Structures are given as C-alpha cells and as structure tokens.
Amino acid sequence: MKILFYNWVDYLDDEKRGGGVTVYQRNTIQAMRAEDGISCVFLSSGISYDVLQSGPRWERIKHGPSEDRDIRFEIVNSGVLAPSHHSFGDERQTTEPATTEVFMDFLRKNGPFDVVHFNNLEGLPADVLKLKEHFPETRVIFSLHNYYPVCPQVNLWHQERENCVDFDNGRKCEQCLPHQHDTRIIELANGVAFNLKKRGVRPGSKMFDRGFGPAMRLAGRAVGFYNRRIRKGNGGQTPQVASQNSLLRRVERSHVKFARRRTAMVEAINTHCDRVLCVSDRVGVVASKFGIAPALIQTGYIGTQHASKYSETSPKSTLTKPDGTLTLAFLGYMRHDKGFFFLLDTLETTPADIAARINIVICSHLLDQHCMDRITALSDRFASVLFADGY
Incomplete structure (x- = not known):
C-alpha cells in the first residue's frame, strides 16, 4: 500500500509549526514506515516561496533536517498561503488552477497512491479533492483536526472571544480577524526564509536571524513605497480599483465570498472524499451541523507514542497526594x-x-x-x- 500524507507544514519543520497535527503526522509516518508492505510519501504547501522564480512547482524538500529526505516533498509558490489566516477568505482557497495542476502532476509522477490522506487543505485549493476524476482507484481521506472547511479563521472562534455558531451567511466573517496580513509581505517573508534555509541557514541560528530581520524590514518598506507610489499615480485609488475603472465588473459584498467558500468546501468534501476522520465525537457533531455528510464521518482519535504504556498503567484511587495537595x-x-x-x-x-x-x-x-x-x-x-x- 502506498500512502500520500498532506499537511501545510513539514512534519520535521525546524520552527515546529503546526502544533499537535505535526506531532501526529510525524508519529504516524514513523509507525507506518515500520510496517511491511506500506510506503509513505509526504507533501506540504503554502509556506515555501521562491523570490527568484515565479509560478508553483513541486520539488523534494531541500532544507531542514536530512531525515526522511527521500519521502518529503513540497509545493513551492502555491497560490494559497498557509496557514489559513495568512490568506483569510481568499477565494483561491477553493479554486486555483495552477496549484491544482501542480498537485495533480505530483500525483502522476510519484504515484499511483492507494490512499491520499489530507490532514487539512490549508495551502492548497479545495479543487485538489477532485483527484479521483484522474485517479479513480485512489481513496481520499480527509481529517478534521479543526474547522477550516467551514471557517477561514479555522477554529470557529469569532474575534478571539466566542464560539461562532452562526456566521450570519458570511457577515460575521467580515469582522472576525482583528488584523489581516498583507499577503505580499507574507510571501516576501516566506521567500526570504525559504532562500536562507535552502542555503543551509536554519531558523534559530544567529545567521538566520541576522539575515531575515534586515531583509524583512527592507521588504516592508518596499511594499509601503510601492503602495504609496501606485496610489499617488492613480489619484489615491488602489491598483485594483484603478485598473478596473473602465471595465464592467461584478460588485458584491465581501460576506458573499465567505458564504460561497463554505458551500464550495463542504460540497467538495461530500462529493470527493471517501471518509472524513474527526478527532473527536464532538467534532463530528459540529461537522455534521455545518453540512458534512454524516455517512462520511468517523471518529479517529489522535494517538501518541505513549499509547503503548497504557496497558502498564492503573487508575489512581485518588487525585490527591498524601500531603493533601x-x-x-x-x-x-x-x-x-x-x-x-x-x-x-x-x-x-x-x-x-x-x-x-x-x-x-x-x-x-x-x-x-x-x-x-x-x-x-x-x-x-x-x-x-x-x-x-x-x-
């Protein structure tokens, strides 16, 4: 059996991004590779950007730890920034043809895969779930570690204050994030980091910090200068407005795109996934409420390397110590x-x-x-x- 695992960040990431999902992915791959008859490949996307070459491409990971270099790949210059809040509500989270084609090319060149397991879709457009149209024998598994398909903030946590049980057809999304990032600065930051790491300068080192900080300050000033110059030349208008002044274009409130995003994500999962693994029963209940087909849902608790110790344990008779604490x-x-x-x-x-x-x-x-x-x-x-x- 050949399995492709996807997560937006490398499971051996030097910066230890991705939290518990990264730990889970690393443990799962280690366990799978120890089994006879199972081979694993890993792909990430959405954080590596090359300032010297444009357009998305896939390649073997050339930075970070040397461990597992034979199975670790990434999409560079993805049209979808990851994690989700870096491209909050961007419509390319559902459709981005160039990145989708690169993903399909990766499957053709490195497959066929018996299973493609998405730990999320951050860093990829949801259109990649249509892979069964090209590879009908491949089983598509989607794990819900969070609520990204129905919430661009990921955690259904409105304005960092309260559980979002009703997004008001996308209107609450418009005022959700207290701060939205300039995607050009994020891409520049990722590009600087990517090119430093490819040259063996790893995050956490003095050389990385000395190179990354000044480069980002220059990048920020460059973007600011560009914005001011373009707006001045266009009578104070943004480049997008100025370039479209003489064109017919569809005008709509931004909440419409958030509603359309949720509908498209849920439809893609229900149409193209063979199984949706939820990390708890409660996550499954929430997923079902927001439209994920109940027939696809199955609870799959995340295990740890300490699970083997469970049989050696016994419950304590009391939570308190002899001293009463x-x-x-x-x-x-x-x-x-x-x-x-x-x-x-x-x-x-x-x-x-x-x-x-x-x-x-x-x-x-x-x-x-x-x-x-x-x-x-x-x-x-x-x-x-x-x-x-x-x-």
Whole structure:
C-alpha cells in the first residue's frame, strides 16, 4: 500500500509549526514506515516561496533536517498561503488552477497512491479533492483536526472571544480577524526564509536571524513605497480599483465570498472524499451541523507514542497526594480558544485555602511578558508553580 500524507507544514519543520497535527503526522509516518508492505510519501504547501522564480512547482524538500529526505516533498509558490489566516477568505482557497495542476502532476509522477490522506487543505485549493476524476482507484481521506472547511479563521472562534455558531451567511466573517496580513509581505517573508534555509541557514541560528530581520524590514518598506507610489499615480485609488475603472465588473459584498467558500468546501468534501476522520465525537457533531455528510464521518482519535504504556498503567484511587495537595497541568497554546485565559482567570480568583493545596504545571510557549507576570504572581498563593516555555 502506498500512502500520500498532506499537511501545510513539514512534519520535521525546524520552527515546529503546526502544533499537535505535526506531532501526529510525524508519529504516524514513523509507525507506518515500520510496517511491511506500506510506503509513505509526504507533501506540504503554502509556506515555501521562491523570490527568484515565479509560478508553483513541486520539488523534494531541500532544507531542514536530512531525515526522511527521500519521502518529503513540497509545493513551492502555491497560490494559497498557509496557514489559513495568512490568506483569510481568499477565494483561491477553493479554486486555483495552477496549484491544482501542480498537485495533480505530483500525483502522476510519484504515484499511483492507494490512499491520499489530507490532514487539512490549508495551502492548497479545495479543487485538489477532485483527484479521483484522474485517479479513480485512489481513496481520499480527509481529517478534521479543526474547522477550516467551514471557517477561514479555522477554529470557529469569532474575534478571539466566542464560539461562532452562526456566521450570519458570511457577515460575521467580515469582522472576525482583528488584523489581516498583507499577503505580499507574507510571501516576501516566506521567500526570504525559504532562500536562507535552502542555503543551509536554519531558523534559530544567529545567521538566520541576522539575515531575515534586515531583509524583512527592507521588504516592508518596499511594499509601503510601492503602495504609496501606485496610489499617488492613480489619484489615491488602489491598483485594483484603478485598473478596473473602465471595465464592467461584478460588485458584491465581501460576506458573499465567505458564504460561497463554505458551500464550495463542504460540497467538495461530500462529493470527493471517501471518509472524513474527526478527532473527536464532538467534532463530528459540529461537522455534521455545518453540512458534512454524516455517512462520511468517523471518529479517529489522535494517538501518541505513549499509547503503548497504557496497558502498564492503573487508575489512581485518588487525585490527591498524601500531603493533601493535587497537581493541575495545562499543556497547549496560550490562546483564548484553547481555554488558557479562562484557566488563568479562574486560578487568580481561586479561594486562598483551596489554592494552597494545588500545584500548578504550565507547559506552553510564552505569549508575552504580561502572561509571565500573571503566572509568576500565582506562586504567591498556590502550593507550587512550574512553568516550561514550549509546546
């Protein structure tokens, strides 16, 4: 059996992007490659951009760790930026012919594949799900690690404040992100990083930091200068408006594109996928509510390398230690939608007599100094506070 796994970021990414999905992908490939009769190939897309060559292409990954170089590939110059908030609501997330053709070419040159497993579609247009039109024997599996197909913000978390249960036909999407990135600056940043990494200058090194920072400051000034010059030459209008002034064009509110995006994503999944794996039963319920066909949905919990230890364990008879204390741990990102700030608010208001009997462990990449100050202040009231800066 030959399997192609897709995720927007390399599972051996030097910058450790992608969170738990990256860890899951790495563990899955390692386990699969240890099995007889199974071969794996991995593809990523949406973050590698070449400032010296235009147009999308696929190639073997030429940067990062040397491990698994024989199976790791990427699409360079994808028409769809990843992760999703870098191309928030961009209609190319559903249709981008050049990137779709490069993806199909990759399948032709490196297949045939028995299974193509998408861990998400960030970095690719949804049209790639039509691969069965070219490879009818291939099974298409789509994993819902988040809600990207129905939410360009990914987590159904409106304005970083509340669960989005009704997007008002796309109108709530218009005011969702507090800040939207300039895609040209993102592509330039990715291009600078890509070309540094290809030359062996890896993220985290002094040489990378010294090269990347100044290059990005120059890029930002160049984009700003370009915008000012073009607008001045066009009477203050944006290039898009100026170039279309004399043309007939369809005018519509931006919420329409968000509604169209959700419809197109759901239709593509329901039409072309053989199975939709949801990481929990609840994710399956939410997916069904937003239109994913229930007949396709199956819960597939993410395993870890520690699963083999389960048979050696036994449940504790009590959560408390002999001294009457218990330990409460948080492992994840410092984000509202992960519950971190809800937890922090709750700990700060915990009665003193209860707090004195609780040990706190926080393993999370530090967001800013203000968060660190709040965590440090807990040590005055709780039995102990341990903090590890990392995911």
